[in-house]
Amino acid sequence: MSSRNALTFLKTYIASPNVTGAVAPSSRGLALALTSPLRAHQSPSRILEVGAGIGPVTRVIGDCLGPEDRLDVCEIQPELADVLESGPLSQGKLASARNEGRVRLIRAPIQEVEAVGTYDFVISGLPFTAFDLESVREIVSVIRSSMKPCGVFSYFEYIALRAIGRNLGLKSTKERLRPVSAFLDEMIADYQIKRQSVMLNIPPAYARHLVFADAKSDDA
Numbered sequence: 001m002s003s004r005n006a007l008t009f010l011k012t013y014i015a016s017p018n019v020t021g022a023v024a025p026s027s028r029g030l031a032l033a034l035t036s037p038l039r040a041h042q043s044p045s046r047i048l049e050v051g052a053g054i055g056p057v058t059r060v061i062g063d064c065l066g067p068e069d070r071l072d073v074c075e076i077q078p079e080l081a082d083v084l085e086s087g088p089l090s091q092g093k094l095a096s097a098r099n100e101g102r103v104r105l106i107r108a109p110i111q112e113v114e115a116v117g118t119y120d121f122v123i124s125g126l127p128f129t130a131f132d133l134e135s136v137r138e139i140v141s142v143i144r145s146s147m148k149p150c151g152v153f154s155y156f157e158y159i160a161l162r163a164i165g166r167n168l169g170l171k172s173t174k175e176r177l178r179p180v181s182a183f184l185d186e187m188i189a190d191y192q193i194k195r196q197s198v199m200l201n202i203p204p205a206y207a208r209h210l211v212f213a214d215a216k217s218d219d220a
């Protein structure tokens with residue numbers, strides 16, 4: 001990943017912190033954790049990556065893309081979609097799969113993606129803790145209905161960020177974050193099948209994996 005692209009990412013954070021939600025792209029370790037269910041998958045599969053940024057996770061998804069898999073990559077910010085287009089999506093296996101029509105870049109918010117019962121895997125980089133409750137509910141509902149019944153939803157959150165914001169943040173942050181956090185806790189309690197801790201990331205993060213039809217947790 002070039003430092004120019006990392007700078008583009010940082011600039012989008014400075015301009016729109018509540019959309020970008022992170023100062024730095026995810027590490028390869030976090031990308032590997034997020035894609036761990038996908039890396040054990042059977043082809044053909046339908047995959048959706050949401051909030052791809054400059055593509056650290058997209059690259060790892062590309063590495064494990066099977067010959068009949070199809071990938072949709074969704075990114076709301078045009079500057080970051082441009083980086084995806086000229087970077088990861090123009091290289092190696094992703095470029096050939098794109099030429100075959102198996103990889104699609106969706107330059108739009110996930111809320112506008114119309115897919116029902118489509119995806120086996122949804123991998124999200126969305127910063128839920130930067131959103132308000134209404135947006136989180138809407139996005140989770142869109143993601144959930146876009147998935148096949150036993151599909152796996154993988155996303156990350158920074159360790160302790162919610163607790164810090166809920167307890168030590170500004171009044172407005174606390175008021176926004178408390179209901180978001182309660183919603184996420186309930187979703188995790190009901191549907192998480194696995195959690196991985198990734199220390200080699202800025203900041204350290206949990207990769208969480210959920211199946212909306214299932215309900216057991218296994219910490220790693």
Ligand SMILES: C[S@@+](CC[C@H](N)C(=O)[O-])C[C@H]1O[C@@H](n2cnc3c(N)ncnc32)[C@H](O)[C@@H]1O
Nearest residue numbers: 019021022025026051052053076077109110125
């Ligand atoms: C925390 S960054 C993660 C980027 C990348 N996945 C990574 O791990 O480095 C969140 C990304 O989600 C994108 N995003 C935010 N809201 C979105 C939405 N409603 N639909 C699609 N993408 C969105 C942002 O533009 C940003 O690229």
